[in-house]
Amino acid sequence: MKRLVTAATAAALLALSACGASDDTTDEAAATGGGDAVTAEFSQEAADLLPQSIQDSGTMTWTGAPKPPFYIDGEDGFTGLGPDLQTAMEQVLGVEIEFQPTDGLNSVLLSLQSGRADFFVGGVRATPERQQDFDLVAWLTVGPSYLIAADRADEISTPEDLCGLTVSYEEGSSMQSFVEALAEECGDDTLTPLPLTADGSRLAVDSGRADAYAANESDARYIQLQREGRYEVVVEDTGTSDLTAGMSLKGSGLGEAMTAAFQALIDQGVYQDLMDRWNLGDNAVDEPVLNPAS
Structure with missing residues (x-):
């Protein structure tokens, strides 16, 4: 299936955002997603699936590389789909989420393997090779x-x-x-x-x-x-190989919890709102899938 994302669609999304557009000779960003504060409801089901260590500490650490639209590094810190999801997930899971930026995918993998970070949100493909070492939560489709x-x-x-x-x-x-x-x-x-x-x-x-x-x-x-x-x-569209996934260390139990948390956001309508906010509404999934490349 082939599809054309029109400029009118993007313009409509921009009209809903808090940032205005400008057009200057430096061709800087005219607008970003932005928008209203993110609110979500607590999910006991998802929270109960968190690894005991995270339940006990009340905190977890996310990692990712500064790459739009997931993490956009600015003067006032990070914005983007990643921080918006982080805010929503804190409310769904009832824990505080800290963000630890890295400089690329290799650093992300090392952070997860070493235990410095618990979960990755960004643009990686769900592949059988990656699933050998990590639990993948497919939550977005891109190609x-x-x-x-x-x-x-x-x-x-x-x-x-x-x-x-x-x-x-x-x-x-x-x-x-x-x-x-x-x-x-x-x-x-x-x-x-x-x-x-x-x-x-x-x-x-x-x-x-x-x-x-x-x-x-x-x-x-x-x-x-x-x-x-x-x-x-x-x-x-080229099929399921284009599923974009979040990652946690294989067997940590966090994959199950994050899958349930994404499902809670979908059920509440928060997930679709965030996808629309960042011009990814057509890329939303109907339900998250744990380890889809199995």
């Missing part, structure tokens, strides 16, 4: 996507429409394999890959050097949310 200029939406509405055009991507990222696969599908109608930095890839779309920027869907939607009316996002 490869293509950021295009809004005025080209009629021309480019599916990935196949990029055949014969130029697609930029962050060199060394997972998007490279998707661009290469699409180029192979295009055959003689040559697609030209353009490896750049992440910022360079987006700017290439702005300048016309590239027709689309291949990016993780959550990244593309955040860029769209920041810059009202400028971009649209073309997405191709």
Whole structure:
């Protein structure tokens, strides 16, 4: 299934947020998700599933790398979907959650394995290999996507429409394999890959050097949310391999508790509100799944 996320959708979400939009020559973020305070109801069922050590201490530690829309590092601390979820989960589980930032996925894994952190929230794929060492809670779906200029939406509405055009991507990222696969599908109608930095890839779309920027869907939607009316996002669903998961150490028991906590947020409507706030409403799951790659 392919879908187009319109600029109008992002604009409607921005209208609900507390931050206004601006358009300046530095092309800084025009807006972020923001919005009303997060409130959720306590779930005894989820709290009872917490490991005894967390129940006794009343605290747990989350970790993650500063990466929008999950964690956005600003002058006043972190904002983003991660902090919003953290606030909601504190209320659902009845514990205090501390956040310990890291500088990348390798550091996240080490923090979980060493016990410095209990749980990770961010953008990692649920894979059988990862499930060997960690319990994964699938709570979001994302896949490869293509950021295009809004005025080209009629021309480019599916990935196949990029055949014969130029697609930029962050060199060394997972998007490279998707661009290469699409180029192979295009055959003689040559697609030209353009490896750049992440910022360079987006700017290439702005300048016309590239027709689309291949990016993780959550990244593309955040860029769209920041810059009202400028971009649209073309997405191709590729199946359960694109489930995004939270992680805890294998066998710790926290995976079961977090699965129940996410379910409580879904049942209360808080989860969907947060997904909508960060322009990820179409990526919400109906229910969280523990270790979906089994």
